[in-house]
Amino acid sequence: MSHGNQSEDASGNPRQFDAIIIGAGQAGPSLAGRLDAAGLRVAIIERHLVGGTCVNTGCKPTKTLVASAYAAQMARRGGDYGFSTGEVSVDMAAVAARANKVIVDSRAGNEDWLAGMAHVELIRGHARFDGPGTVSVNGERLAAPRIFINVGGRASVPDLPGLHDVPYLTNTDIVALDTLPRHLVVVGGSYIGLEFAQMYRRFGAEVTIIERADRVIAREDPDVSEAVRTILEDEGIAVRTGADRIAFQPHDDGVAVSINTGEGASVVVGSHVLIAIGRRPNTDDLGLDAAGIEHDERGYIKVDDQLQTTVPGIWALGDCNGRGAFTHTAYNDFEIVAANLFDGDDRRVSSRVPGYALYIDPPLARVGMTEAEAARTGRPLLFSKRPMARVGRAVEKGETKGFMKVVADAGTKRILGAAILGTGGDEAIHGILDMMSADQPIDELRWAVPIHPTVSELIPTLLLGLAPAQ
Known part of the structure; x- marks a missing residue:
């Protein structure tokens, strides 16, 4: 990996690269590898952790936790299979350490991969556009004819009454939790919330799910939602749907969450609260307007069917483009862009089967x-x-x-x-x-x-x- 220390020249011109990648999430390192193989000089800029959501707070740690929870549950079911295990207790510190090792090993693998690329420079810092083809990072200006945005997303935290007066967790916080909640209240009955609800129930916590819609995972068909709810309730998870007027206030035992459902008003007191109501793109401090890059009202970067933004020479890949919210779609974004740039293909997002x-x-x-x-x-x-x-x-x-x-x-x-x-x-x-x-x-x-x-x-x-x- 090159580590040039040349900044702007005497005339103030930015340091030149063949390509700049903003964000080292799922698509970024793979794209850097393809550009590197083509002999192009690349700057890949990461302000936080290499590997993005999947490696650090998403798929890798959560599926590791899911595996631990599954193993605990199967041990409790030993009698169904003809063996006994005695009482099953969970060492949350050991569970968390196992998940953290997966994170650290995966992140290190990505960092080592980038370090082995001869024409790629990893720059740690927060990049912002200051023009259509230039970005600033750590007080330095960089320029390239091709810029790829891969900044990902983060948990969306709503402005609910009292929420900012109480402690709460997002998915980023809860994957690092090394103690067992007495009662975990999950606000949001969709994909992220349901995974954490079941795993922490299996770890031994009392769990309540609060969902505004009239059913969990409301984008699915009703029979799927109903079956998933039954699976969760059969394990002792309380599911409160149709909840509105959700509000929070401090309580001696943690956090009091007040809701109103068809059954009337009630209060759930949790030792921990997980906010899992969706994601938002990390584009609000990227300087998109300075580059003339259009985005929608939620901050998702507008792209065409080949992932090009409204500015020629700039592409957006992964969660920040609103065209997919998964590790596999982010990786496929890389595949589409690379195939079109280097292989003479005409690959399009619309051809992807979701x-x-x-x-x-x-x-x-x-x-x-x-x-x-x-x-x-x-x-x-x-x-x-x-x-x-x-x-x-x-x-x-x-x-x-x-x-x-x-x-x-x-x-x-x-x-x-x-x-x-x-x-x-x-x-x-x-x-x-x-x-x-x-x-x-x-x-x-x-x-x-x-x-x-x-x-x-x-x-x-x-x-x-x-x-x-x-």
């Missing part, structure tokens, strides 16, 4: 449209749904909660969307995702011969059951 997973146990895996979204297209549709209790592998594992379902276009015989809420669903969904990405008809997957016993083996049967809605 897929994601909610990592409660059992996980929810989703690809394409929900049934509600498919219905809004006005197309003639086919539906099929099967319980996980029909899956031999799920029965053998003693994990039969959930179901799998699919919606397809009756005319084109293409799958429009699918959901698998069940053990192994986050892996099994890829058979469907791949067929959708390849734009193959139902019969191509229907006549595949899956391995027995697997979760995926029910998918051909699921497709065979496709029929119009009754």
Whole structure:
């Protein structure tokens, strides 16, 4: 890695690079590697932690915590499998240390990777645009004909009554928690909130979820929301939906959270409060206006189908562009930009089949449209749904909660969307995702011969059951 110390020249001209990458999250280092391989001189600027959300506060630590919580839960279920474990207690300090090691090792891997790039300079500091092709960092001005924005996002903290008068956690704070809350109150019944709710219940905390909408994960179909709620409530988690007038005040036992639901006003007293109501892009202090880069009212940078901003020579990748909120979409952003710049391709975001997973146990895996979204297209549709209790592998594992379902276009015989809420669903969904990405008809997957016993083996049967809605 080069470490040039040349700043502006005597005339005040900025230091020149072939490319500047702002942010070392999921897309940044990979793009730096591709630019480096092309022999281009690159500055990659990071103001905080290399690796971004996934490595430091997102996927890596949270899925490590989910794994610990799953292991504790399975130990408690020993009697179901013919063995005994005695009382199961959780050492939160050890759990947190395990997650932190995953973070540190992953971050170090990214840093070592960047350090091995001959033409790449990692600059620690806060970059801001001061023109269409120039940025300032640490009092120095840098310029390049190509600039890539990869600044990610952070937890959105609402201006709720009394919230700023009490201690609260975001996802960044809670992944570092090394003590067990007595009672964790999760404000927000969506993906991040539900994962932490279940894991901390399994660690031994009392947990209450408060959600403004009339159901959890409201963007999903109602049957998915209902099944997920049942899974959580069966583990002793209190779920309060339809909650409005949420307010906070200090309490001798922690924080008093007052809500109003259809059942009337009530107060929940938690030792800890997690705010998990969404994310916002890290673009508010980036100097976008100085560069003429357009963004929407929430701060997401406007990009075209090839991720170019409204300023020629500037691209936006990852969470800050509003075109995906996942590690895998951020990485695919890198793939699209690199293929178009270096491989003569014409790759576009609109060609991406959307897929994601909610990592409660059992996980929810989703690809394409929900049934509600498919219905809004006005197309003639086919539906099929099967319980996980029909899956031999799920029965053998003693994990039969959930179901799998699919919606397809009756005319084109293409799958429009699918959901698998069940053990192994986050892996099994890829058979469907791949067929959708390849734009193959139902019969191509229907006549595949899956391995027995697997979760995926029910998918051909699921497709065979496709029929119009009754």
